[in-house]
Amino acid sequence: MFLTRFRVNTARSGARRLLSSPQAMHAAVMSSFPHLLPTDRPSPDAPRVLWRVDQRARAEVLLYIVSPDRPDLTHLVEQAGWPAAAADDPQHRGWQTKPYGPFLERLSTGDHWAFRLTANPVHTVRRTEDEPRKITAHLTPIHQMGWLLDPERQKRGGFRILEKPHDARLLPDGTTHRGHRHHGDRYELSVGATRTLTFNKSRVTDGSRRSRPVTLVTVTFEGRLEVTDPEALRRTLTQGIGRARAYGCGLLTLAPIPQATRQAS
Structure with missing residues:
Protein backbone atom coordinates (compact mmCIF):
# COMPACT_ATOMS: atom_id res chain seq x y z
CA MET A 1 0.00 0.00 0.00
CA PHE A 2 1.07 3.57 -0.72
CA LEU A 3 0.06 7.02 0.54
CA THR A 4 0.47 9.89 -1.92
CA ARG A 5 0.14 13.66 -1.53
CA PHE A 6 -0.21 16.05 -4.45
CA ARG A 7 -0.56 19.82 -4.11
CA VAL A 8 -3.06 21.26 -6.58
CA ASN A 9 -2.19 24.50 -8.39
CA THR A 10 -5.53 26.29 -8.12
CA ALA A 11 -4.43 28.94 -10.63
CA ARG A 12 -4.56 26.39 -13.45
CA SER A 13 -7.77 25.98 -15.45
CA GLY A 14 -7.25 22.22 -15.44
CA ALA A 15 -7.17 22.23 -11.64
CA ARG A 16 -10.41 24.18 -11.44
CA ARG A 17 -12.07 21.70 -13.78
CA LEU A 18 -10.95 18.74 -11.69
CA LEU A 19 -11.95 20.33 -8.40
CA SER A 20 -15.44 21.15 -9.70
CA SER A 21 -16.23 17.59 -10.81
CA PRO A 22 -15.73 14.50 -8.62
CA GLN A 23 -16.17 12.36 -11.72
CA ALA A 24 -13.36 14.17 -13.55
CA MET A 25 -11.08 13.91 -10.50
CA HIS A 26 -11.91 10.21 -10.13
CA ALA A 27 -10.96 9.60 -13.78
CA ALA A 28 -7.70 11.52 -13.32
CA VAL A 29 -6.80 9.57 -10.17
CA MET A 30 -7.57 6.20 -11.74
CA SER A 31 -5.46 7.14 -14.77
CA SER A 32 -2.47 7.20 -12.43
CA PHE A 33 -2.35 3.39 -12.51
CA PRO A 34 -1.38 2.05 -15.96
CA HIS A 35 -2.63 -1.49 -15.34
CA LEU A 36 -6.15 -0.41 -14.33
CA LEU A 37 -8.84 -0.27 -17.01
CA PRO A 38 -11.95 1.97 -16.81
CA THR A 39 -14.11 -1.15 -16.72
CA ASP A 40 -12.29 -2.68 -13.73
CA ARG A 41 -14.32 -2.93 -10.51
CA PRO A 42 -12.61 -3.26 -7.11
CA SER A 43 -13.23 -6.38 -5.08
CA PRO A 44 -15.36 -5.56 -2.01
CA ASP A 45 -12.87 -7.30 0.32
CA ALA A 46 -9.63 -6.02 -1.20
CA PRO A 47 -7.72 -2.73 -0.79
CA ARG A 48 -8.83 -0.15 -3.32
CA VAL A 49 -7.85 3.26 -4.64
CA LEU A 50 -9.18 5.96 -2.30
CA TRP A 51 -8.73 9.70 -2.65
CA ARG A 52 -9.66 12.91 -0.86
CA VAL A 53 -9.24 16.62 -1.53
CA ASP A 54 -8.36 18.79 1.49
CA GLN A 55 -8.62 22.57 1.20
CA ARG A 56 -6.74 24.10 4.11
CA ALA A 57 -6.58 27.60 2.61
CA ARG A 58 -7.68 29.23 -0.61
CA ALA A 59 -4.38 28.45 -2.31
CA GLU A 60 -3.51 25.27 -0.38
CA VAL A 61 -5.46 22.37 -1.84
CA LEU A 62 -4.04 18.88 -1.34
CA LEU A 63 -5.03 15.64 -3.03
CA TYR A 64 -4.40 12.49 -0.96
CA ILE A 65 -4.44 9.03 -2.52
CA VAL A 66 -4.21 5.63 -0.81
CA SER A 67 -3.59 2.82 -3.28
CA PRO A 68 -2.33 -0.77 -3.52
CA ASP A 69 0.18 0.29 -6.21
CA ARG A 70 2.51 3.26 -6.60
CA PRO A 71 0.83 5.93 -8.78
CA ASP A 72 2.29 8.00 -11.61
CA LEU A 73 0.81 11.52 -11.40
CA THR A 74 2.71 13.00 -14.33
CA HIS A 75 -0.55 13.86 -16.11
CA LEU A 76 -1.87 15.62 -13.00
CA VAL A 77 1.29 17.70 -12.73
CA GLU A 78 0.79 18.75 -16.35
CA GLN A 79 -2.90 19.58 -15.86
CA ALA A 80 -3.06 20.88 -12.31
CA GLY A 81 0.44 21.23 -10.87
CA TRP A 82 3.71 23.06 -11.48
CA PRO A 83 5.33 21.29 -14.48
CA ALA A 84 8.42 23.51 -14.65
CA ALA A 85 9.15 23.14 -10.93
CA ALA A 86 8.62 19.37 -11.16
CA ALA A 87 11.12 19.16 -14.03
CA ASP A 88 13.72 20.83 -11.81
CA ASP A 89 13.09 18.30 -9.01
CA PRO A 90 13.16 14.84 -10.61
CA GLN A 91 13.33 13.15 -7.21
CA HIS A 92 9.76 14.17 -6.33
CA ARG A 93 8.36 14.99 -9.80
CA GLY A 94 5.62 17.15 -8.31
CA TRP A 95 4.16 14.72 -5.77
CA GLN A 96 5.26 12.62 -2.79
CA THR A 97 4.54 8.91 -2.35
CA LYS A 98 5.48 6.83 0.69
CA PRO A 99 4.95 3.17 1.56
CA TYR A 100 1.86 2.88 3.77
CA GLY A 101 2.32 -0.73 4.91
CA PRO A 102 4.82 -0.06 7.73
CA PHE A 103 2.48 2.49 9.32
CA LEU A 104 -0.51 0.14 9.05
CA GLU A 105 1.43 -2.68 10.70
CA ARG A 106 2.34 -0.47 13.68
Whole structure:
Protein backbone atom coordinates (compact mmCIF):
# COMPACT_ATOMS: atom_id res chain seq x y z
CA MET A 1 0.00 0.00 0.00
CA PHE A 2 1.07 3.57 -0.72
CA LEU A 3 0.06 7.02 0.54
CA THR A 4 0.47 9.89 -1.92
CA ARG A 5 0.14 13.66 -1.53
CA PHE A 6 -0.21 16.05 -4.45
CA ARG A 7 -0.56 19.82 -4.11
CA VAL A 8 -3.06 21.26 -6.58
CA ASN A 9 -2.19 24.50 -8.39
CA THR A 10 -5.53 26.29 -8.12
CA ALA A 11 -4.43 28.94 -10.63
CA ARG A 12 -4.56 26.39 -13.45
CA SER A 13 -7.77 25.98 -15.45
CA GLY A 14 -7.25 22.22 -15.44
CA ALA A 15 -7.17 22.23 -11.64
CA ARG A 16 -10.41 24.18 -11.44
CA ARG A 17 -12.07 21.70 -13.78
CA LEU A 18 -10.95 18.74 -11.69
CA LEU A 19 -11.95 20.33 -8.40
CA SER A 20 -15.44 21.15 -9.70
CA SER A 21 -16.23 17.59 -10.81
CA PRO A 22 -15.73 14.50 -8.62
CA GLN A 23 -16.17 12.36 -11.72
CA ALA A 24 -13.36 14.17 -13.55
CA MET A 25 -11.08 13.91 -10.50
CA HIS A 26 -11.91 10.21 -10.13
CA ALA A 27 -10.96 9.60 -13.78
CA ALA A 28 -7.70 11.52 -13.32
CA VAL A 29 -6.80 9.57 -10.17
CA MET A 30 -7.57 6.20 -11.74
CA SER A 31 -5.46 7.14 -14.77
CA SER A 32 -2.47 7.20 -12.43
CA PHE A 33 -2.35 3.39 -12.51
CA PRO A 34 -1.38 2.05 -15.96
CA HIS A 35 -2.63 -1.49 -15.34
CA LEU A 36 -6.15 -0.41 -14.33
CA LEU A 37 -8.84 -0.27 -17.01
CA PRO A 38 -11.95 1.97 -16.81
CA THR A 39 -14.11 -1.15 -16.72
CA ASP A 40 -12.29 -2.68 -13.73
CA ARG A 41 -14.32 -2.93 -10.51
CA PRO A 42 -12.61 -3.26 -7.11
CA SER A 43 -13.23 -6.38 -5.08
CA PRO A 44 -15.36 -5.56 -2.01
CA ASP A 45 -12.87 -7.30 0.32
CA ALA A 46 -9.63 -6.02 -1.20
CA PRO A 47 -7.72 -2.73 -0.79
CA ARG A 48 -8.83 -0.15 -3.32
CA VAL A 49 -7.85 3.26 -4.64
CA LEU A 50 -9.18 5.96 -2.30
CA TRP A 51 -8.73 9.70 -2.65
CA ARG A 52 -9.66 12.91 -0.86
CA VAL A 53 -9.24 16.62 -1.53
CA ASP A 54 -8.36 18.79 1.49
CA GLN A 55 -8.62 22.57 1.20
CA ARG A 56 -6.74 24.10 4.11
CA ALA A 57 -6.58 27.60 2.61
CA ARG A 58 -7.68 29.23 -0.61
CA ALA A 59 -4.38 28.45 -2.31
CA GLU A 60 -3.51 25.27 -0.38
CA VAL A 61 -5.46 22.37 -1.84
CA LEU A 62 -4.04 18.88 -1.34
CA LEU A 63 -5.03 15.64 -3.03
CA TYR A 64 -4.40 12.49 -0.96
CA ILE A 65 -4.44 9.03 -2.52
CA VAL A 66 -4.21 5.63 -0.81
CA SER A 67 -3.59 2.82 -3.28
CA PRO A 68 -2.33 -0.77 -3.52
CA ASP A 69 0.18 0.29 -6.21
CA ARG A 70 2.51 3.26 -6.60
CA PRO A 71 0.83 5.93 -8.78
CA ASP A 72 2.29 8.00 -11.61
CA LEU A 73 0.81 11.52 -11.40
CA THR A 74 2.71 13.00 -14.33
CA HIS A 75 -0.55 13.86 -16.11
CA LEU A 76 -1.87 15.62 -13.00
CA VAL A 77 1.29 17.70 -12.73
CA GLU A 78 0.79 18.75 -16.35
CA GLN A 79 -2.90 19.58 -15.86
CA ALA A 80 -3.06 20.88 -12.31
CA GLY A 81 0.44 21.23 -10.87
CA TRP A 82 3.71 23.06 -11.48
CA PRO A 83 5.33 21.29 -14.48
CA ALA A 84 8.42 23.51 -14.65
CA ALA A 85 9.15 23.14 -10.93
CA ALA A 86 8.62 19.37 -11.16
CA ALA A 87 11.12 19.16 -14.03
CA ASP A 88 13.72 20.83 -11.81
CA ASP A 89 13.09 18.30 -9.01
CA PRO A 90 13.16 14.84 -10.61
CA GLN A 91 13.33 13.15 -7.21
CA HIS A 92 9.76 14.17 -6.33
CA ARG A 93 8.36 14.99 -9.80
CA GLY A 94 5.62 17.15 -8.31
CA TRP A 95 4.16 14.72 -5.77
CA GLN A 96 5.26 12.62 -2.79
CA THR A 97 4.54 8.91 -2.35
CA LYS A 98 5.48 6.83 0.69
CA PRO A 99 4.95 3.17 1.56
CA TYR A 100 1.86 2.88 3.77
CA GLY A 101 2.32 -0.73 4.91
CA PRO A 102 4.82 -0.06 7.73
CA PHE A 103 2.48 2.49 9.32
CA LEU A 104 -0.51 0.14 9.05
CA GLU A 105 1.43 -2.68 10.70
CA ARG A 106 2.34 -0.47 13.68
CA LEU A 107 -1.29 0.15 14.66
CA SER A 108 -2.05 -1.33 18.09
CA THR A 109 -5.09 -1.66 20.33
CA GLY A 110 -5.39 1.37 22.60
CA ASP A 111 -3.49 3.78 20.34
CA HIS A 112 -4.94 7.29 20.17
CA TRP A 113 -4.83 9.25 16.91
CA ALA A 114 -6.15 12.45 15.43
CA PHE A 115 -8.14 11.71 12.29
CA ARG A 116 -9.67 13.36 9.25
CA LEU A 117 -12.40 11.91 7.04
CA THR A 118 -14.53 13.18 4.19
CA ALA A 119 -17.64 11.04 3.92
CA ASN A 120 -21.13 10.82 2.42
CA PRO A 121 -23.39 10.28 5.48
CA VAL A 122 -26.73 8.86 4.33
CA HIS A 123 -29.72 6.98 5.65
CA THR A 124 -32.77 5.34 4.14
CA VAL A 125 -36.26 6.83 4.49
CA ARG A 126 -39.75 6.19 3.19
CA ARG A 127 -42.93 8.24 3.59
CA THR A 128 -45.39 5.33 3.52
CA GLU A 129 -45.26 1.61 4.27
CA ASP A 130 -45.82 0.78 0.60
CA GLU A 131 -43.08 3.07 -0.66
CA PRO A 132 -39.58 1.63 -1.26
CA ARG A 133 -36.84 3.04 0.90
CA LYS A 134 -34.85 5.92 -0.58
CA ILE A 135 -31.24 6.79 0.20
CA THR A 136 -31.11 10.34 1.58
CA ALA A 137 -28.22 12.46 2.83
CA HIS A 138 -27.98 13.63 6.43
CA LEU A 139 -28.06 17.43 6.31
CA THR A 140 -27.65 18.61 9.92
CA PRO A 141 -24.38 18.43 11.87
CA ILE A 142 -25.94 16.42 14.72
CA HIS A 143 -27.29 13.77 12.36
CA GLN A 144 -24.03 13.75 10.39
CA MET A 145 -22.11 13.17 13.62
CA GLY A 146 -24.59 10.49 14.61
CA TRP A 147 -23.82 8.64 11.38
CA LEU A 148 -20.12 8.35 12.29
CA LEU A 149 -20.82 7.75 15.98
CA ASP A 150 -23.06 4.76 15.24
CA PRO A 151 -21.70 1.97 17.51
CA GLU A 152 -21.89 -0.68 14.79
CA ARG A 153 -20.08 1.54 12.29
CA GLN A 154 -17.30 2.18 14.79
CA LYS A 155 -17.04 -1.50 15.67
CA ARG A 156 -16.79 -2.50 12.00
CA GLY A 157 -14.23 0.24 11.49
CA GLY A 158 -12.01 -0.91 14.34
CA PHE A 159 -12.07 2.38 16.25
CA ARG A 160 -13.89 4.33 18.94
CA ILE A 161 -14.39 8.10 18.83
CA LEU A 162 -12.95 9.49 22.06
CA GLU A 163 -15.11 11.39 24.51
CA LYS A 164 -14.17 14.79 25.89
CA PRO A 165 -13.14 15.05 29.53
CA HIS A 166 -16.12 16.15 31.64
CA ASP A 167 -14.47 19.46 32.53
CA ALA A 168 -14.04 20.26 28.81
CA ARG A 169 -17.75 19.92 27.97
CA LEU A 170 -19.87 23.03 27.65
CA LEU A 171 -23.01 21.18 28.69
CA PRO A 172 -23.32 18.59 31.49
CA ASP A 173 -22.96 15.02 30.26
CA GLY A 174 -22.98 16.24 26.67
CA THR A 175 -26.71 16.97 26.58
CA THR A 176 -28.76 19.98 25.53
CA HIS A 177 -31.06 21.77 27.94
CA ARG A 178 -33.94 19.73 26.47
CA GLY A 179 -32.28 16.45 27.30
CA HIS A 180 -31.35 15.46 23.74
CA ARG A 181 -27.91 14.09 22.97
CA HIS A 182 -25.58 16.80 21.74
CA HIS A 183 -22.87 14.81 19.97
CA GLY A 184 -20.57 17.74 19.37
CA ASP A 185 -20.26 18.52 23.07
CA ARG A 186 -19.64 14.97 24.27
CA TYR A 187 -17.16 13.64 21.73
CA GLU A 188 -13.81 14.67 20.28
CA LEU A 189 -15.50 15.17 16.92
CA SER A 190 -16.28 18.17 14.75
CA VAL A 191 -17.96 18.74 11.42
CA GLY A 192 -16.00 20.98 9.06
CA ALA A 193 -16.80 21.65 5.45
CA THR A 194 -20.13 20.40 4.11
CA ARG A 195 -20.49 20.52 0.33
CA THR A 196 -23.30 19.71 -2.05
CA LEU A 197 -21.89 18.60 -5.41
CA THR A 198 -23.96 18.17 -8.54
CA PHE A 199 -22.47 16.57 -11.64
CA ASN A 200 -23.41 14.32 -14.53
CA LYS A 201 -22.52 10.65 -14.27
CA SER A 202 -22.11 9.04 -17.67
CA ARG A 203 -22.13 5.38 -18.64
CA VAL A 204 -22.40 3.36 -21.82
CA THR A 205 -25.71 1.49 -22.20
CA ASP A 206 -26.67 -0.50 -25.29
CA GLY A 207 -23.74 0.96 -27.20
CA SER A 208 -24.64 4.59 -26.49
CA ARG A 209 -23.32 6.95 -23.81
CA ARG A 210 -25.94 8.28 -21.44
CA SER A 211 -25.64 10.62 -18.48
CA ARG A 212 -27.76 11.37 -15.46
CA PRO A 213 -27.45 14.10 -12.83
CA VAL A 214 -26.00 13.09 -9.46
CA THR A 215 -26.18 15.13 -6.25
CA LEU A 216 -23.71 14.29 -3.52
CA VAL A 217 -23.49 15.75 -0.01
CA THR A 218 -20.01 15.42 1.49
CA VAL A 219 -18.94 16.18 5.05
CA THR A 220 -15.44 16.53 6.47
CA PHE A 221 -15.01 15.19 10.00
CA GLU A 222 -12.08 15.82 12.30
CA GLY A 223 -11.48 14.43 15.77
CA ARG A 224 -9.68 11.83 17.84
CA LEU A 225 -10.13 8.09 18.01
CA GLU A 226 -8.87 5.04 19.85
CA VAL A 227 -7.88 1.86 18.04
CA THR A 228 -10.11 -1.02 19.21
CA ASP A 229 -9.38 -3.60 16.49
CA PRO A 230 -6.14 -3.01 14.53
CA GLU A 231 -6.98 -5.48 11.76
CA ALA A 232 -10.43 -3.97 11.20
CA LEU A 233 -8.94 -0.46 11.21
CA ARG A 234 -6.37 -1.52 8.59
CA ARG A 235 -9.27 -2.63 6.39
CA THR A 236 -11.00 0.69 6.99
CA LEU A 237 -7.90 2.68 6.07
CA THR A 238 -7.42 0.73 2.82
CA GLN A 239 -11.04 0.07 1.79
CA GLY A 240 -12.78 3.23 2.99
CA ILE A 241 -15.93 4.10 4.92
CA GLY A 242 -19.44 4.55 3.56
CA ARG A 243 -20.68 5.35 0.09
CA ALA A 244 -19.34 7.45 -2.81
CA ARG A 245 -15.77 6.24 -2.39
CA ALA A 246 -15.17 6.70 -6.12
CA TYR A 247 -15.98 10.39 -5.70
CA GLY A 248 -13.57 11.45 -2.97
CA CYS A 249 -15.37 10.04 0.08
CA GLY A 250 -14.40 7.36 2.57
CA LEU A 251 -10.66 7.98 2.98
CA LEU A 252 -9.80 8.06 6.68
CA THR A 253 -6.32 9.34 7.55
CA LEU A 254 -4.58 9.38 10.93
CA ALA A 255 -2.03 11.74 12.46
CA PRO A 256 -0.24 11.87 15.82
CA ILE A 257 -1.96 13.94 18.50
CA PRO A 258 0.27 16.93 19.36
CA GLN A 259 2.08 16.33 22.65
CA ALA A 260 0.87 19.57 24.28
CA THR A 261 -2.73 18.77 23.40
CA ARG A 262 -2.31 15.19 24.63
CA GLN A 263 -1.05 16.43 28.02
CA ALA A 264 -3.89 18.97 28.31
CA SER A 265 -6.50 16.27 27.82
